[in-house]
Amino acid sequence: MQPGNKISHFFLSGLNETRNYQSTLFFLTFLCYVIIILVNVCVVLTIVLNNELHEPMYILLCAICMNSLYGTAGFYPKFLSDLLSPVHVISYSGCLLQAQVLYSFACSDLSILALMAYDRYLAICRPLEYHSVMSKKRVITLVCLAWSIPFCIMAVNTILAYRLKLCSPYINRIICLIWSIVVLACFPSEMTVNSVVSYITILIYVIHFLLILWSYMFLIKTCVGSLENRRKFMQTCVPHLISLCTFSLTILFDVIYIRFGSKDLPQTIKNFICIEFLIIPPIMNPLIYGFKLSKIRNKILSVATMKMK
Numbered sequence: 001m002q003p004g005n006k007i008s009h010f011f012l013s014g015l016n017e018t019r020n021y022q023s024t025l026f027f028l029t030f031l032c033y034v035i036i037i038l039v040n041v042c043v044v045l046t047i048v049l050n051n052e053l054h055e056p057m058y059i060l061l062c063a064i065c066m067n068s069l070y071g072t073a074g075f076y077p078k079f080l081s082d083l084l085s086p087v088h089v090i091s092y093s094g095c096l097l098q099a100q101v102l103y104s105f106a107c108s109d110l111s112i113l114a115l116m117a118y119d120r121y122l123a124i125c126r127p128l129e130y131h132s133v134m135s136k137k138r139v140i141t142l143v144c145l146a147w148s149i150p151f152c153i154m155a156v157n158t159i160l161a162y163r164l165k166l167c168s169p170y171i172n173r174i175i176c177l178i179w180s181i182v183v184l185a186c187f188p189s190e191m192t193v194n195s196v197v198s199y200i201t202i203l204i205y206v207i208h209f210l211l212i213l214w215s216y217m218f219l220i221k222t223c224v225g226s227l228e229n230r231r232k233f234m235q236t237c238v239p240h241l242i243s244l245c246t247f248s249l250t251i252l253f254d255v256i257y258i259r260f261g262s263k264d265l266p267q268t269i270k271n272f273i274c275i276e277f278l279i280i281p282p283i284m285n286p287l288i289y290g291f292k293l294s295k296i297r298n299k300i301l302s303v304a305t306m307k308m309k
Helices: 016-048 056-073 076-083 092-125 127-133 136-162 178-182 188-224 227-260 267-278 280-292 294-308
Strands: 009-012 089-091
Touching: 009 092, 016 056, 016 076, 016 280, 016 294, 056 076, 056 092, 056 136, 056 280, 056 294, 089 092, 092 127, 092 136, 092 178, 092 188, 092 227, 136 178, 136 188, 178 188, 188 227, 227 267, 227 280, 267 280, 280 294
Parallel strands: none
Antiparallel strands: 009 089
């Protein structure tokens, strides 16, 4: 199967205005990526290596940290190499692969956040059913679905983008996104199927978000009248709410910019809006949970204390 055009490479023009400070940007980006790897791997290993943390809430946290490692691996290595190169080029297949990874990462994040909300709803609102519904085996199955279903949904979008005949190899961004490829189509009529599928995809994940809100409506209603439930809410739900708000805002800014963004914005701001979902949530999630959840915090501190002795 061959793409419907002769384009073999794309030129990413989003970094053209950063030539004067690429060394500084490379150092900051490399530092950011190292921090993302360290904090996420730290939380993942803490959960995997401690049997007492093999509970639904911690398994889901482990999953979201692993997903962050997956998503950022689709961006940072290529971006760092671009900062060291005078020409910012990516192959056609590499561009599609990066788009697939980044979109599936973002969608999986929302799916896992939805599972976290459902887990907290069961734990606080229906505690007697919690252990029968959220067994370890079932949670692992749900996590696998939260990874595989978004991957398959986004694969459909990627394949539809692959079939388009493109008229330009220039992408005015620093990363490849499916929409960035679709808008290069020579014939707007060919984009109809892509648009329909993309709107269906958006609808699916808007429903995810509404289910999270529904869960929290019941959680807040249940917690208002009980001191014990309020304590549980503050300890386990607040980190989730912060993660959800961080993720939602970063994705919302990007979607708004894609659909309605001004061309007059400075390129630096455009670049940050484009990649903020690859910077803020992957750092914030492990730090928030690491500090807020006492079991994880105590395990990390005990290991750190032993290393210092």
